[in-house]
Amino acid sequence: CMNYRHVVFIFICGIFFMCHTVHADVIVNEIAWMGTATSANDEWIELFNSGTSAVTVDGWTLKASDGSPSINLTGSISAGGYMLLERTDDNTIPAITAGVIYSGAMSNTGENFSLKNNTEQVIDTVNMTSGWTAGNATTKETMQRKGSTWITGAPTPSAANVTVNNDPNDEDPPDDETNSAID
Numbered sequence: 001c002m003n004y005r006h007v008v009f010i011f012i013c014g015i016f017f018m019c020h021t022v023h024a025d026v027i028v029n030e031i032a033w034m035g036t037a038t039s040a041n042d043e044w045i046e047l048f049n050s051g052t053s054a055v056t057v058d059g060w061t062l063k064a065s066d067g068s069p070s071i072n073l074t075g076s077i078s079a080g081g082y083m084l085l086e087r088t089d090d091n092t093i094p095a096i097t098a099g100v101i102y103s104g105a106m107s108n109t110g111e112n113f114s115l116k117n118n119t120e121q122v123i124d125t126v127n128m129t130s131g132w133t134a135g136n137a138t139t140k141e142t143m144q145r146k147g148s149t150w151i152t153g154a155p156t157p158s159a160a161n162v163t164v165n166n167d168p169n170d171e172d173p174p175d176d177e178t179n180s181a182i183d
Contacts, residue, residue, distance in 0.1 A: 025051030026077060027124045028062070028115055030144045030161060033106045034137040042092040043106050045085040046157055047099075047115070048145075049077040057083070059118030064111045065129070069104030082158040093157045108137065134165075141166055 029048035036042040045062065049055050060073040062085070069087070077083045083099035086092040090101060110128040117123055134150040135143035141152045144161040153162030 025049050026055050026057070026115065027145065028113060028126045029082070030142050030156065031106075031126070031132075031135065032140075032142045032155060032157075033108065033111070033132055033135055034140055034142075036092065036155070037140045040137075041088065041105070043087040044092050044098075044157060045071075047073075047077060047083040047085065049079060049081050049083075052079050054078045054081075057117075060116060060123075062113055062115050064104075064106070064113055066107070066111070067104075069102050069106060071100060071102040071104075073100055075099055084158050096158050108132075136166075139166075 026047055026049050028045060030046040032042070032044045034040065034043075036044075047057075047062075054076050056076045057073040058075070062069075062071040062073065064070065071085055073083075073085075075083065077099075084093060084096055085100045085102055086098035087102055087105070090098045092098070110131045111126070112129045113126040114122055115124040132143055134152040135141060136152055140155070142155045143150050144153050144156065146161060146163070146165075151162070151165035153164070153166050156162060
């Protein structure tokens with residue numbers, strides 16, 4: 001027999017897990033820590049929503065542990081959609097309108113990012129404090145998420161990531177079936 005407390009508990013847990021699932025679908029998907037061929041200052045970051053519902057990111061933050069960059073997010077990311085975060089102005093990727101423009105440079109030696117929702121819950125992390133594991137400062141290829149790992153590839157802002165690692169020094173990691181929507 002269920003009493004009132006059990007019903008309320010189940011209801012609250014259901015709401016928590018439903019909300020948590022939607023938020024967990026937003027990830028840091030691609031990072032141009034080295035800038036672009038036009039300028040090393042043209043850094044950008046891409047978020048991806050692998051979920052089946054749009055996610056409003058008002059009040060969310062993407063912050064590096066050293067304080068720069070610290071990005072306040074607004075707007076929403078459609079189901080299966082991307083949000084481009086461009087440094088300084090909307091000219092970093094001229095053909096794509098930035099979702100958010102931010103200030104503050106990324107370190108060329110690595111960063112530790114935390115993506116948090118409007119209640120400070122950590123949604124995603126990218127810990128590269130030991131150095132960027134992918135991307136190429138010379139060729140301006142970006143660091144792109146492939147399953148649970150990162151690979152080097154031609155920039156794909158607001159589009160699906162490459163499927164083959166272009167870094168000859170790294171082995172192409174196997175596909176991770178749990179995150180195949182971002183491969």
